[in-house]
Amino acid sequence: MLDHLSGASRLIPIIGDPVRYVRSPVWLTRTLGARGHNGICVPLEVPVDKLGVVMAGLSASGNVDGILVTMPHKFAAFGYCATSSPRASLFGVVSVMRRNPDATWHGDMLDGLAFVKAQQDHGAQIERARALLVGAGGAGSAIAHALLDAGVGELVVHDADPARVAALADQLAAVGAGRLSSGSADPTGFDLVFNATPLGLEEDDPLPLDTALLSPSMFVGDVIAGHGMTPLLAAAQQIGCSTANGDHMVEAVQDLMADFLLHT
Amino acid sequence: MLDHLSGASRLIPIIGDPVRYVRSPVWLTRTLGARGHNGICVPLEVPVDKLGVVMAGLSASGNVDGILVTMPHKFAAFGYCATSSPRASLFGVVSVMRRNPDATWHGDMLDGLAFVKAQQDHGAQIERARALLVGAGGAGSAIAHALLDAGVGELVVHDADPARVAALADQLAAVGAGRLSSGSADPTGFDLVFNATPLGLEEDDPLPLDTALLSPSMFVGDVIAGHGMTPLLAAAQQIGCSTANGDHMVEAVQDLMADFLLHT
Known part of the structure; x- marks a missing residue:
């Protein structure tokens, strides 16, 4: 190699x-x-x-x-x-x-862009879609930005700390143009459901959202890498959702990094 | 790899x-x-x-x-x-x-030790031998020290600048114990003949010593690496001498470096 x-x-x-x-x-x-x-x-x-x-x-x-x-x-x-x-x-x-x-x-x-690319590589349609994003920390902020850049129709962000979502909405006001709002972790009615919290890193973590509320037409993505299938994605696949995991994001970022480093 | x-x-x-x-x-x-x-x-x-x-x-x-x-x-x-x-x-x-x-x-x-090891690996007998070393710079100094450490019987060092040989003899007085002296580049009568000058790096360099004075029983070593066969070694081989080149020294040093780094 x-x-x-x-x-x-x-x-x-x-x-x-x-x-x-x-x-x-x-x-x-x-x-x-x-x-x-x-x-x-x-x-x-x-x-x-x-x-x-x-x-x-x-x-x-x-x-x-x-x-x-x-x-x-x-x-x-x-x-x-x-x-x-x-x-x-x-x-x-x-x-x-x-x-x-x-x-x-x-x-x-490039993290947000890589996350979006991983979802697209696995079949997600971002443009004009309704997306729920759980987690407004560093990863969540980058992903929210990239989703808005990619043309998502509506983006609801949930975080255990609502002040983080408010701060993020302020930072993204220009690019968000009214598409970003704060909300609960209930995925009902969304096309895209994304976890950007660390939940799933540890075996006894609670789920980031109630998987009983997922439906087969939803695309579910997770940022957690290096841990194989997370409980969230396992539940989503059982329901029939298409999914992308954190390793797919790490994979997607290699090409983006090479493009950046080689000016291509 | x-x-x-x-x-x-x-x-x-x-x-x-x-x-x-x-x-x-x-x-x-x-x-x-x-x-x-x-x-x-x-x-x-x-x-x-x-x-x-x-x-x-x-x-x-x-x-x-x-x-x-x-x-x-x-x-x-x-x-x-x-x-x-x-x-x-x-x-x-x-x-x-x-x-x-x-x-x-x-x-x-480890450079001097690696040079000595390369010669030994290619058949040179160091202990009690009579050695001529041409070049008393950084490489030559390290090699002189390693040859004395390895038990060479007599070591004559030649350099275009006799002051360098005198300084080296001072530095090695304790370990040399009377075995090191200054002399000409004439290899007549020596068992071992070594080049530690940069001569051979460039194509139009003069030879570090008169190869017509070499005889088949001599072992000839050269520090020049990465340039394949030097004119000195080519002439020595034609006469029938055993030889070791600078690449052999670079090869020998890998094992010594690994020993050092891994404390083995």
């Missing part, structure tokens, strides 16, 4: 803590190789208080062309970007960085 | 400038994998004036377990080692670093 590793390899570290379970070293390296690019994605474990000193070292290294950013650095890393995409600037958060011509960093946030 | 790359991989960057032609990313990664260790050696291009900021970043990263050092950083990197081996301390130079239990760096200098 990684036969292109050599002294001439370009590096794209993924910075986070922990990094033990990240999949990009394998997947992005494979994607770059398939595109004929000698780039290697390596995990770099960066404690939360060491981001500055590590960023300085990576910035000074001549063959570090890009950086993937995962928790807990997604917000702090934004501060190291001289320029960024509108979707990154909106929330002040980045998931990936590449060099500008003057070697400064340009940031982007 | 590199199927063990994952989020759990440990990193061993090789720092230098240029790094384009270094072979350790492939060779050391393969060697570590063959020993069942999930460690990846990646090239890191570090400009001469950026060593400090890059060392700070690497030191702060939790999964950077070791660093290989190549030009132009071999002397400067010694300053970042809290502890070092006697052979590294003697010249204030390191080729490889690993973590101490308190996460500071321990340095060693």
Whole structure:
């Protein structure tokens, strides 16, 4: 798989803590190789208080062309970007960085886009659809933005903390144009039902919504990755819903990251 | 080859400038994998004036377990080692670093040892032999030290700058114990004839010594790596000498580096 590793390899570290379970070293390296690019994605474990000193070292290294950013650095890393995409600037958060011509960093946030792409790749129709999104944290905010960008007709966001939904609605007022509202976690009547909470990460987590209220015509998506089928998706599939899981999102993001890093 | 790359991989960057032609990313990664260790050696291009900021970043990263050092950083990197081996301390130079239990760096200098091992692997008998070494720079100094350590009987060192040989003899006085002296590049009467000058790197370089004076019983070794057969070694082989080239030294050093990094 990684036969292109050599002294001439370009590096794209993924910075986070922990990094033990990240999949990009394998997947992005494979994607770059398939595109004929000698780039290697390596995990770099960066404690939360060491981001500055590590960023300085990576910035000074001549063959570090890009950086993937995962928790807990997604917000702090934004501060190291001289320029960024509108979707990154909106929330002040980045998931990936590449060099500008003057070697400064340009940031982007691809998580929401990747989530939407994963749903579309598995058959979801986003445009003009009615969508319920449970969870208005970092992932939920990015997904809400991407859904509105993709032309969703109506977006109801639920969060255990209603103040987060209100804040999100404020941030997305311009792009939302009246389509985003706050609501309950009841999926009745929606075309698309998405979980963007961490519920499903742990075995004894409660469900993010009442699966008895799902119906077969609904498309159900989940952000939880690396855990196989979540209880939410298992219940949805049993009912007859089409689904996409968090691994599909991680898969979708590889292509988007390669496009971003290679300027294609 | 590199199927063990994952989020759990440990990193061993090789720092230098240029790094384009270094072979350790492939060779050391393969060697570590063959020993069942999930460690990846990646090239890191570090400009001469950026060593400090890059060392700070690497030191702060939790999964950077070791660093290989190549030009132009071999002397400067010694300053970042809290502890070092006697052979590294003697010249204030390191080729490889690993973590101490308190996460500071321990340095060693394996180039001389690797050169000696390459000669032995190709049939050279070092103990009690008479050796001529041409070149008393960084490589030559390390090789002289390693030859004395390995029990060479007599070591004559030649350099275009006799002051370098005098300085080397001073530095090695304790370990040399009268076996090291300064002399001409005439190989007549020696068992072992070694080139540690850069001559042979460029196509139109003069030979480091007069090959007409070689005889078939001599073993001839060269430090020049990455250039296939040097004119010196080609002439030596035509005369009937056994030889070892710089690639053999690079090969030998992989095992020594893996031993050092894995504490075996």
